[in-house]
Structures are given as structure tokens and as C-alpha cells.
Amino acid sequence: MENNFILKSVKDFDLAITLDCGQAFRWKEHPKGGFEGIVGDRYLHIEQKSNDIIFHNICEKEYKTFWHNYFDFDRDYGEIIKKACLDERLVPITKDCGGIRLLRQQPWETLCSFIISQNNNIPRIKGIIERLCTGFGEKIEGGYTFPSAEKLAGLEVENLAELRSGFRAKYIIDAARKCANGEVDLEKIKEFSLDDAREMLMRIKGVGPKVADCTLLFGLGFIEAFPMDVWMKRAMEKLFKDGLPENLKDCGGIIQQYIFHYARTTNLQV
DNA sequence: CGCCAGGCTTCTA
DNA sequence: TAGAAGCATGGC
Numbered sequence: 001m002e003n004n005f006i007l008k009s010v011k012d013f014d015l016a017i018t019l020d021c022g023q024a025f026r027w028k029e030h031p032k033g034g035f036e037g038i039v040g041d042r043y044l045h046i047e048q049k050s051n052d053i054i055f056h057n058i059c060e061k062e063y064k065t066f067w068h069n070y071f072d073f074d075r076d077y078g079e080i081i082k083k084a085c086l087d088e089r090l091v092p093i094t095k096d097c098g099g100i101r102l103l104r105q106q107p108w109e110t111l112c113s114f115i116i117s118q119n120n121n122i123p124r125i126k127g128i129i130e131r132l133c134t135g136f137g138e139k140i141e142g143g144y145t146f147p148s149a150e151k152l153a154g155l156e157v158e159n160l161a162e163l164r165s166g167f168r169a170k171y172i173i174d175a176a177r178k179c180a181n182g183e184v185d186l187e188k189i190k191e192f193s194l195d196d197a198r199e200m201l202m203r204i205k206g207v208g209p210k211v212a213d214c215t216l217l218f219g220l221g222f223i224e225a226f227p228m229d230v231w232m233k234r235a236m237e238k239l240f241k242d243g244l245p246e247n248l249k250d251c252g253g254i255i256q257q258y259i260f261h262y263a264r265t266t267n268l269q270v
Numbered sequence: 271c272g273c274c275a276g277g278c279t280t281c282t283a
Numbered sequence: 284t285a286g287a288a289g290c291a292t293g294g295c
Contacts, residue, residue: 206277
């Protein structure tokens with residue numbers, strides 16, 4: 001018999017899009033419905049049934065101490081969508097993509113994942129990360145943890161050959177070593193200004209503006225970070241030639257996710 | 271076979 | 284200091 005925690009009447013939340021819009025790479029469909037994934041050393045089977053969110057075999061305390069924060073449930077997305085819709089162009093976009101929430105992911109996992117993402121496609125990114133976890137993570141109930149920076153810092157580039165991550169392997173090692181030896185302190189960076197934090201991350205080989213901004217946005221809580229990849233450049237050129245409306249810049253990263261997903265799932269060809 | 275994928279580093283003028 | 288080439292791998 002399952003002992004589930006159920007969040008009722010949740011608004012502005014689409015679980016499937018949130019988990020599969022390209023911000024996280026380790027969630028997959030559960031054979032019995034919903035999705036399963038591992039964050040830190042916690043396994044979760046989660047499912048959405050209309051406006052209810054079912055956390056399988058999770059007690060209320062476990063929800064409150066961890067998953068509530070992971071799914072960013074303290075933030076009022078309805079308010080953000082309302083503000084966004086003051087600009088006509090964002091009405092259809094938030095209509096389609098307003099169910100996306102920003103996941104508060106683990107800093108190191110986020111950094112490492114987006115290093116892997118460069119010049120790569122999502123299915124292969126997921127494959128490399130899965131091999132990274134099964135090869136170097138720790139076995140727990142339900143799967144493997146994401147390997148720590150400390151663990152990877154002790155390896156050499158050749159040891160990562162099984163990942164088939166190509167030229168990115170040397171970047172992973174460099175990132176792991178800098179994070180493990182404190183040269184880059186991901187926890188401390190959270191308190192930096194956006195520009196200082198970005199600059200610090202870019203000291204890592206293979207981390208440029210895009211990877212840095214994804215790490216800041218998805219892993220370090222900087223919701224004003226605005227990652228610009230090829231999709232976003234195209235979308236911004238077409239929809240917001242003069243940039244994002246000023247009143248949305250403090251939550252630019254959330255709007256970025258809406259636009260990014262909209263650009264990828266609708267006909268936004270130039 | 272060629273092109274491209276949530277880019278970045280290195281080389282060149 | 285801007286712009287192009289090179290980078291590993293895999294899917295189409």
C-alpha cells in the first residue's frame with residue numbers, strides 16, 4: 001500500500017512540460033504513469049492528475065523539507081504570468097507555456113549537465129549524463145546519484161571515455177577539480193551579484209556565457225539570468241527585437257523558459 | 271555522404 | 284577584437 005503525499009488544486013503547473021522542457025535531463029516516464037527521477041540522494045515518482053500532484057511514497061515532512069523547494073512552490077507564477085501578459089506578445093506564449101516552473105536543481109549537477117549540453121542535442125545529453133551517473137554515481141533505491149565533483153576530480157580524462165562525451169570530457173574534469181578544491185565555490189556564488197557569479201563560473205574551461213547563465217538560472221537561483229542559445233536568439237530577433245520589457249527583467253529567466261519552449265514547440269521559423 | 275545539435279576555445283587577420 | 288575554424292559523437 002502506497003503512502004502518498006498529494007498536493008491539491010495546484011495552479012499554473014504542468015508537470016510534463018516542466019520536467020521535459022530542457023532545463024533538467026534526468027527525469028523519465030514512470031512505467032505506471034507520471035515521471036521518476038533522482039535529485040541528490042532522493043528518488044521520486046511523481047504524477048499529475050488534472051490539478052493534483054501525487055508524490056508517490058513521500059510523507060508530508062519529506063515534501064516540505066525538500067520537494068516543495070525543488071519545484072519552486074513558494075513562488076507565485078500566476079502573478080508573474082499576469083505581469084507578463086501586460087505585453088500582448090506574451091499572451092499566447094504564456095497560454096501555451098505558463099505551466100513551466102523553474103526547478104531549483106543541484107548546483108554541481110546543473111553546471112556539469114550544461115557543460116555537457118554544449119553543441120549537443122537533448123537525447124545525447126541525456127545519454128551521456130545517464131552513463132555518468134551509472135558509471136560514477138552511487139547506487140541508491142531506484143537508480144544512481146549524480147556523481148559529486150569530489151569524485152570526478154580524482155579521475156583523468158581517459159577515465160571518462162565510456163561516457164562518449166567527446167571534447168567535453170576535459171571540461172568536466174576541469175569543472176570538477178575547480179569545484180572540489182574550492183577555486184569555484186558554488187554555494188558562495190549564490191550570494192554574488194549576477195555579473196560576478198557569471199564571471200566566476202566562466203573561469204572553468206568550457207564554460208562560456210550560455211552555460212554560465214543556465215547554471216545560474218537552473219542551479220543557483222538567479223531567476224534574472226537569461227541564457228541566450230540559438231533558439232533564443234532566433235525567437236528574440238523575431239518577437240522582441242528591442243529586448244525584453246523592462247518590468248520583466250527581474251524574472252527574465254522564467255520568461256526565457258516560456259519563450260524558449262514556445263520557440264521550440266510552435267512554428268516560429270524566420 | 272552531409273548537416274546539425276540549449277557553445278566554447280583557439281587561431282587568424 | 285571580431286570572425287571563422289575546429290572540436291567528438293550520434294541521429295537523420
